[in-house]
Amino acid sequence: xxxxxxxxxxxxxxxxxxxxxxxxxxxxxxxxxxxxxxxxxxxxxxxxxxxxxxxxxxxxxxxxxxxxxxxxxxxxxxxxxxxxxxxxxxxxxxxxxxxxxxxxxxxxxxxxxxxxxxxxxxxxxxxxxxxxxxxxxxxxxxxxxxxxxxxxxxxxxxxxxxxxxxxxxxxxxxxxxxxxxxxxxxxxxxxxxxxxxxxxxxxxxxxxxxxxxxxxxxx
Numbered sequence: 091x092x093x094x095x096x097x098x099x100x101x102x103x104x105x106x107x108x109x110x111x112x113x114x115x116x117x118x119x120x121x122x123x124x125x126x127x128x129x130x131x132x133x134x135x136x137x138x139x140x141x142x143x144x145x146x147x148x149x150x151x152x153x154x155x156x157x158x159x160x161x162x163x164x165x166x167x168x169x170x171x172x173x174x175x176x177x178x179x180x181x182x183x184x185x186x187x188x189x190x191x192x193x194x195x196x197x198x199x200x201x202x203x204x205x206x207x208x209x210x211x212x213x214x215x216x217x218x219x220x221x222x223x224x225x226x227x228x229x230x231x232x233x234x235x236x237x238x239x240x241x242x243x244x245x246x247x248x249x250x251x252x253x254x255x256x257x258x259x260x261x262x263x264x265x266x267x268x269x270x271x272x273x274x275x276x277x278x279x280x281x282x283x284x285x286x287x288x289x290x291x292x293x294x295x296x297x298x299x300x301x302x303x304x305x306x307x308x309x
Contacts, residue, residue, distance in 0.1 A: 093124060097136050101127070104144065108151040108166055112241045114302050115169050123147060163250060172243050177251065180291050187287070217282060221263045224289055225256055231296040242302045248295035255288050 093101075101123055110116045123143055130139035150168040155161045158174055158181065165173075232253055235245050262281060 093128065093136070097127075097140075098124070100140065104140075109153070110151065110166060110169070112169060112243055112246060113306055114242050115166075115172060117306055119147070119151075119168065159247075160250060165246075169243065169246075173247055176243060177247055180287075180294075187283075218263055220282070220285060221259050224285055225259060228252060228256060228289070228292055231292060235296060235299055238299070238303055240303050242299050244295045244299040244302060248292060248299065252288055252292040252295060255284075259285070 101120065104123075105111075105116060105120060110119055126143045126146065127136065127139045130142060134142075151166045153164040154167040154170050155164050156170050156174055159170065159177065231248070235248060238245075
């Protein structure tokens with residue numbers, strides 16, 4: 091049995107109350123709830139069916155957090171689970187690549203760089219220049235995401251995992267400049283690696299945010 095506009099609005103209000111305001115998750119949950127209610131309405135009224143379906147979905151829509159994403163962000167559990175599913179491959183691959191990168195860097199530092207003044211100064215300049223480009227591009231993507239006036243799983247990941255790195259970046263670069271350039275040690279090598287990895291993540295989250303909006307606008 092198909093639902094009328096008033097009944098659908100009640101479901102929309104329920105999702106609003108549960109803070110399901112991320113486009114991709116909202117469409118998915120709304121579709122499941124509509125189907126569940128329509129199936130039950132062959133035997134009971136809309137109100138009874140809706141109450142039964144809410145009992146089924148309340149646990150999935152209850153607020154929770156993840157240490158992987160940062161424990162300060164409380165969101166519906168179905169949303170957090172989706173975010174973790176998307177972010178975990180980035181996190182795991184990043185850790186594997188970082189180990190390889192540190193080993194390669196240690197070998198280069200020992201046998202090639204030898205911390206000569208020219209190499210150290212060049213690498214410090216490279217970090218500062220790369221950081222400037224990074225801030226400009228990440229800020230531009232952030233502006234484009236905001237301009238869509240829509241929230242998706244990917245915009246959440248961009249805003250929580252990528253955007254905050256700008257502040258960290260500014261602090262590190264300021265330290266480099268104030269100290270008149272430091273020895274290019276392991277810390278800065280890891281920092282440079284994390285810069286490229288976060289940039290790659292930011293591009294993926296931004297791109298998928300735009301693709302997701304286009305997908306649901308066509309429906």
